[in-house]
Amino acid sequence: MQRITCDVLVIGAGPAGLAASIAAKQEGAEKVLIVERDESIGGILQQCIHPGFGLSYFKEELTGPEYYARFADKTLELGVEVLLNTMVLDITDEDVVCISAKDGLSIIKAGSIVLAMGCRERTRHQLTIPGSRPSGVFTAGTAQRLMNRENAMIGRRVVILGSGDIGMIMARRMTLEGAKVIAVVELNDYLAGLTRNKVQCLDDFEIPLLMKHTITDIKGRKRIESVTVCEVDANNIPIPETAVEYPCDTLLLSVGLIPENELTHKAEIDISPITNGPVVNQYMQTSREDVFACGNVVHVNDLVDNVSLESERAGQYAAKYALGKLKKREDVIQAQPGRNVRYICPQQIVNAEDGGEINLYFRVAGPEEKVRILVKTGDKVIVQKKALRVNPGEMEHMRFDAREITSPDLTVEVMKEAI
Amino acid sequence: MEKIVICTVCPIGCNITVREENDELVITGNQCKRGLTYATNEYLHPVRILTTTVKVHGGDQVLVPVRSAEPLPKELLFSAMDLIRDLTVDAPIHRGDVLINNILDTGIDIVATGEIKC
Incomplete structure (x- = not known):
């Protein structure tokens, strides 16, 4: 077993962890260590x-590999240390326990911790699509x-x-790569992703997008042989008379992402039931004052550019905390979602009278046009x-100075613009 | 001829109509100048950055990600893929290395976007 001490410990070497570690170094933290369970850094951008x-x-x-390379180069230049092939098992009150095949157990004592574990995909089991269990899904x-x-x-149809x-x-x-994509099937009447991707990925190749449709059956013995697609009614209930069976050898699921917060749960850090990520304030500080969080582990982002900015803030304030330069938090104000706002991140603003830029990111609950x-x-x-x-698929943000918050409440709302 | 272009310059996503009248383009539905340029290019000559992978021999990874250094004419994407698919390169490969020079006489190179060690 080895014992390691550092100023700032970052968990995860994806875009969030890389940006946080750089900012922590630049803020003056001497020893910044990233623990990464994969064999290389870059996280999901390696495959994007x-x-x-x-x-x-x-x-x-830029492409994904080019984007993360710019941050990877910077971590190298600044002397951020990285432990690869190492998995964090537990964040206790005193230290962080991790394990790797090469070094066995490591106990890390850190001045502050940045959670940057990202997210994982929702699977077929979380959708409960009926049918057999063939390969090819x-x-x-x-x-x-x-x-x-x-x-x-992985497939042809x-x-x-x-x-x-x-x-x-x-x-x-x-x-x-030569496959035939028969259709993209979407339950809602609005796009889950970015319009840009519909234009450049679907329209460019004349791939049909079936809105208000879902898959009601998966058939196949060894390999998937077909799916049944149905239109849904206003309550998203499939209409059986509209069923069409499409022969295929592959089904891809792109049905949402879940922040990966097992460690956060175990450390008894407050988690928002809406984002499924830790509740944070404008410093990206969680309910445990020495633990900060950033990127998709906090809330699922559409753009990595936003993740980088948010993570720089987490790294910067984690370093301040480790160096004893972060003021105790007082006067916690909860940011409340108002009309047609599903969630806001950060959820809390502290020490508003001290000022500083607040960047509230939020998602709307439903699509709407001509709003304020x-x-x-x-x-x-x-x-x-x-x-x-x-659109719920495109994150919005509003920027202002904390000093503007003159009452102990803060609301974001989307109002229909009077015509 | 008339074509509706969904602008992807910013998240607003204007539906811009481009129509040819007496050898001139009539563009409506855009809300800014950038939309005008985008719609004109989309109508006259749509281009896209092509990204894919190339097989690697003797590297720590089996594939290296690549891109067209500049956007390629949209109609050439599949022909470019046919050429790239047949290529195998030897490790090591550095980011920015040109793997195919002047693909399909477009003047545009296919370059590595990742690093591959031996």
Whole structure:
């Protein structure tokens, strides 16, 4: 067993962990250590070979590997240490326990901890689709890993359930590799992912998108042979008369992501039932004052650019905490979702009178057109903007200074614009 | 001829109509200048960045991710894939290495976006 001491410990070397570790170093933390269970750094971006990253952060269009490389280079340059092939088992009150095949158990004592474990995909079992249990049913991200990193062509006739970004990106990827994507099937009447991906991944290749449809049966003995697709009614209940059976050898599921918070739960850190991630304040600090969190472990993001920005904040304040420079939190204000707002992140603002930029990220509950977004405290509107269209698949954000919060409440609401 | 272009420049996603009238493009439905440029290019000559993978011989990974250094004409994507699919490269490979020079005489290179060690 080895004992390690560090100022800031970051769990996970994906985009969130890399950005947090860099910011922690830049803030003055001397020893910053990342623990990563994979054999290499970069996280999910290693398999996201497509472009579309960095448009807001770097003002240029990069692929996933190019995007994380810029952060990886910086960690190297700044002397961030990385423990690969190492899995964190437990965060106790005193230290962090991790294990690797090479070193066995390690006990890490850290001045502060940054949770950057990311998320994982929802699977068929969480949807309860009836039918047999053949092979050929993949989550879209697993399919992406198999094709982009392991050189496996996973199928030739593909149906995709869910219009999430990874599903649409895999529709294009498989088409380019010679597969026939029969349809993308979406339960809701709005897109789960970004419009950009519908245009460039589906429309470009004339792949049909069936809105208000779902899969009601999976048939096949060894390998999947067909799926049954039904239209759904206003309550999302399948209409049996509309059933169509599509022969296929592959079904991809792109039906949502779940923040990976087993460690957070075990450490008894408060978790939001809506985001399924830790509740954080504007410093990305969790209910345990020495534990910070960032990226998809907090809430699932659409754009890695936002993850990088949020994670820099987590790393910066984790370093401040470790160096004894972070003021005790007082006057906790809860940010309340108002009309047509599903959740807000960060959920809490502390020490508002000290000022500092607040960047509230939020998602709407349902799609709407011609709206006004307002951030309010007491009777005062702090900041507002018009939006032509809002969609649950595209995260919104509002920026203002903490000093503007003059009452002990904060609400974000989306109002229909009077015409 | 008329074509509806969904603008992907920003999240608003305007539905822009492009119509040809007396050899001139009439563009409506855009809300900004960038949308005008996007719709014009989409109508006259749509281009896309192509990303895929190339097989690697003797590396620590079996595939290296690649991209077209610049966007390729959309109609050439499948022909470009046919060429890239037949290629195998030897490790080591560095990010930015040109793996196919001037693909399909477009003047555009296919470059590695990942690092592969031996």
